[in-house]
Amino acid sequence: MKVFKFGGASLETIERIQQVGKIIEANASGKLLVVISAMGKTTNELEKVAQNYFMRKREIAAQLLFNVEQQHKDIAAALLGTKEHPLFTQLQQFFTEAEWTLGEKPHRNYDYYYDQLVGLGELLSTAIVSAYFNQVGIQNTWVDVRDVFRTDDNFRDANINWEITELQVNQKVLPLFNTANIVIAQGFIGSTDQNESVTLGREGSDFSAAVFANLLNAESQTIWKDVTGLKNADPKLFPNTVDIPEIAYSEVIEMAYYGAQVIHPKTIKPLQNKQIPLYVKCFLDMHLPGTVIRQDVDGRKLPPIIVLKKNQVLISITSRDFSFITEDKISEIYEIFHDKKIKINLTQNAAITFSCSIDHNPEKIELLIKALHTGYRINYDEGLELLTVRHYQNGLIDELTKNRKVLLEQRSASTIQMVLK
Numbered sequence: 001m002k003v004f005k006f007g008g009a010s011l012e013t014i015e016r017i018q019q020v021g022k023i024i025e026a027n028a029s030g031k032l033l034v035v036i037s038a039m040g041k042t043t044n045e046l047e048k049v050a051q052n053y054f055m056r057k058r059e060i061a062a063q064l065l066f067n068v069e070q071q072h073k074d075i076a077a078a079l080l081g082t083k084e085h086p087l088f089t090q091l092q093q094f095f096t097e098a099e100w101t102l103g104e105k106p107h108r109n110y111d112y113y114y115d116q117l118v119g120l121g122e123l124l125s126t127a128i129v130s131a132y133f134n135q136v137g138i139q140n141t142w143v144d145v146r147d148v149f150r151t152d153d154n155f156r157d158a159n160i161n162w163e164i165t166e167l168q169v170n171q172k173v174l175p176l177f178n179t180a181n182i183v184i185a186q187g188f189i190g191s192t193d194q195n196e197s198v199t200l201g202r203e204g205s206d207f208s209a210a211v212f213a214n215l216l217n218a219e220s221q222t223i224w225k226d227v228t229g230l231k232n233a234d235p236k237l238f239p240n241t242v243d244i245p246e247i248a249y250s251e252v253i254e255m256a257y258y259g260a261q262v263i264h265p266k267t268i269k270p271l272q273n274k275q276i277p278l279y280v281k282c283f284l285d286m287h288l289p290g291t292v293i294r295q296d297v298d299g300r301k302l303p304p305i306i307v308l309k310k311n312q313v314l315i316s317i318t319s320r321d322f323s324f325i326t327e328d329k330i331s332e333i334y335e336i337f338h339d340k341k342i343k344i345n346l347t348q349n350a351a352i353t354f355s356c357s358i359d360h361n362p363e364k365i366e367l368l369i370k371a372l373h374t375g376y377r378i379n380y381d382e383g384l385e386l387l388t389v390r391h392y393q394n395g396l397i398d399e400l401t402k403n404r405k406v407l408l409e410q411r412s413a414s415t416i417q418m419v420l421k
């Protein structure tokens with residue numbers, strides 16, 4: 001059993017969907033669980049539907065949803081060469097459900113409605129791709145992963161209940177392989193025990209594929225992307241990047257955690273735990289070698305790995321009465337971050353000040369100030385970047401920080417991190 005994951009870029013056009021078909025066909029001699037995400041930028045469009053709905057701009061929301069409907073029906077018709085196909089009834093059903101949600105007055109929080117609406121993109125893409133593949137002779141079945149991935153109700157960042165999910169993979173997914181070698185499932189979504197839809201966090205399909213790989217004891221997972229493999233930096237941000245043919249899980253989990261956009265940070269653990277290699281390959285040319293991520297890779301051969309996380313805010317929290325920031329204070333501060341679901345990217349302590357870099361989110365900063373202001377004075381600086389360089393060389397750091405102000409810096413033998421203005 002292998003697990004493949006195809007992202008939005010590989011499903012953006014009819015030609016690309018056909019190309020995905022060729023890749024699957026070339027690998028269809030063994031069992032294949034295929035995870036796919038929403039087509040192109042559908043998720044962004046559905047986010048706008050959710051936002052407008054929640055701001056009581058229901059007509060705009062309905063119009064935006066209608067645009068998504070038209071795009072998907074057009075692609076489906078072009079792929080199948082007809083509109084007389086049971087797929088269209090299925091698509092209609094999905095849209096009718098979304099319209100019901102829009103017809104309701106919002107009485108729960110935004111994250112809940114976001115998840116009821118935004119996961120639609122994955123349902124549409126899987127239904128369309130599955131129908132098209134069957135029509136061109138790539139025999140497959142399609143599964144609604146909401147019947148399989150059980151999660152808690154932490155909407156927009158739901159956590160997998162591994163025990164129940166494993167049970168459901170065994171009961172509902174494995175038997176599907178008795179009739180076809182290929183099973184297609186949505187990434188990014190799941191469901192609570194109350195049958196509410198959830199999402200697993202933006203770009204979460206990589207992680208969905210890893211959950212399947214872990215529970216199916218897959219021999220490998222492959223993420224098909226529009227790049228030739230993993231590079232030592234984002235080529236959109238840095239010149240002269242190089243491809244990395246092989247790299248350890250431990251390196252990639254650090255890169256992803258600090259903001260490298262290549263792989264969702266949660267993807268590595270389920271694979272590492274079962275020693276399943278992860279391949280990153282290019283869907284534009286399936287014969288290119290790509291990158292393999294696995295356990296034991298000699299890190300000494302690696303080039304410097306550069307990761308830039310933009311849109312950071314550096315917060316400093318200073319005790320008003322000059323109490324030291326000791327363990328009790330730190331745990332009090334962390335408790336508040338945890339409670340407000342604010343992820344800390346980098347920290348530093350001084351005698352009476354705790355500083356940290358977080359992703360910019362004005363509402364969360366507001367909450368933080370409210371919760372802390374009686375005991376602490378809070379200052380913050382916005383519009384910053386968090387630069388992480390592993391296997392750094394000093395010349396490179398000078399170059400990367402030229403004409404920049406370093407507001408905070410941490411250095412170990414292998415890694416340097418800086419908050420830059």
Ligand code: ASP
Pocket residue numbers: 007008037038043044121187188201202203204205206
């Ligand atoms: N479609 C979702 C997103 O764009 C999930 C994914 O692509 O992995 O965030």
Ligand code: MG
Pocket residue numbers: 007008037038040043203
């Ligand atoms: Mg996507």
